[in-house]
Amino acid sequence: MGFCTQCGNQIPNTEKNCHYCGAVNEGYVPPKVEPKQAAQDYNARQENHMEAQKFAGLKYAEGEVEVRTYLCSDIYSPSSKGYLTVTNKRVIFQGMSSGSRVNQETWLDGVSGIDAFYGKDINTSKIIRSIVLMIIGLIVMMAGSSSASYDGMGGGSGSGISLIIGLLFLGLGILQLVLAFQNCFILSIYSSKTIGCSISIGSAPQNMIGNGALYTLKSRPTVDTDRMINELGALIQDLQTYGNQAVVKWKKR
Numbered sequence: 001m002g003f004c005t006q007c008g009n010q011i012p013n014t015e016k017n018c019h020y021c022g023a024v025n026e027g028y029v030p031p032k033v034e035p036k037q038a039a040q041d042y043n044a045r046q047e048n049h050m051e052a053q054k055f056a057g058l059k060y061a062e063g064e065v066e067v068r069t070y071l072c073s074d075i076y077s078p079s080s081k082g083y084l085t086v087t088n089k090r091v092i093f094q095g096m097s098s099g100s101r102v103n104q105e106t107w108l109d110g111v112s113g114i115d116a117f118y119g120k121d122i123n124t125s126k127i128i129r130s131i132v133l134m135i136i137g138l139i140v141m142m143a144g145s146s147s148a149s150y151d152g153m154g155g156g157s158g159s160g161i162s163l164i165i166g167l168l169f170l171g172l173g174i175l176q177l178v179l180a181f182q183n184c185f186i187l188s189i190y191s192s193k194t195i196g197c198s199i200s201i202g203s204a205p206q207n208m209i210g211n212g213a214l215y216t217l218k219s220r221p222t223v224d225t226d227r228m229i230n231e232l233g234a235l236i237q238d239l240q241t242y243g244n245q246a247v248v249k250w251k252k253r
Helices: 035-056 124-151 157-179 212-217 225-242 244-252
Strands: 066-075 080-087 090-097 100-107 111-122 181-191 197-201
Touching: 066 225, 066 244, 080 197, 080 225, 090 197, 100 181, 100 197, 111 225, 124 157, 157 181, 225 244
Parallel strands: none
Antiparallel strands: 066 080, 080 090, 090 100, 111 181, 181 197
16 A cells, blocks of 8 residues: 555555546556466457457547447357447447347446346246156156057057157257256446436347347356456446546556
């Protein structure tokens, strides 16, 4: 810890600027970052920036500067990507897929809160569906076996078909059970300038047929999830408080 030479308040040595008056911290000690890790982080940010620009063609207002772009969603089927971009004026989420697109944004100076969740999503409806399918499969298999025994056929063609159908239902039930337990990431950004949640990632409308971009709203954790959760609040706070000084600070990181 050290003291600000401008206002005299105690501030940590890891901060470039005083939280109280905004003056430069003379005792600033930059954090130690392994060169290899720093290069990897920089390359990842550049890749996200280029991908977002390529797919979204995001346009900036006069004096607006991109500070960070995070990959929020990367879904294989249907192929779709979602990016959260933070500028010195806005926070923007864009989901893109072939033939469709979704956009949510809010003014940076109005951001009043962030909620984030990263963990397991247990879908009870899929669990119930899996149980029903497996019960049907077992009933079909037992019915086929009983019919074969009654007819004295010892496993003829009828029982074989019943076995196949029963196994099919069992397989579908097991698949539903596996899909019921998925990693989940939910992000909500609130603004004092709007009613409700300005940006909400982690839920989507039920009818998504033909609208692949909406799948990006049902976000799953990506390589950027941890980094985004760790720094998003501090990034927005710095931009709201220090403006262009924060832009320089975060673009160097």
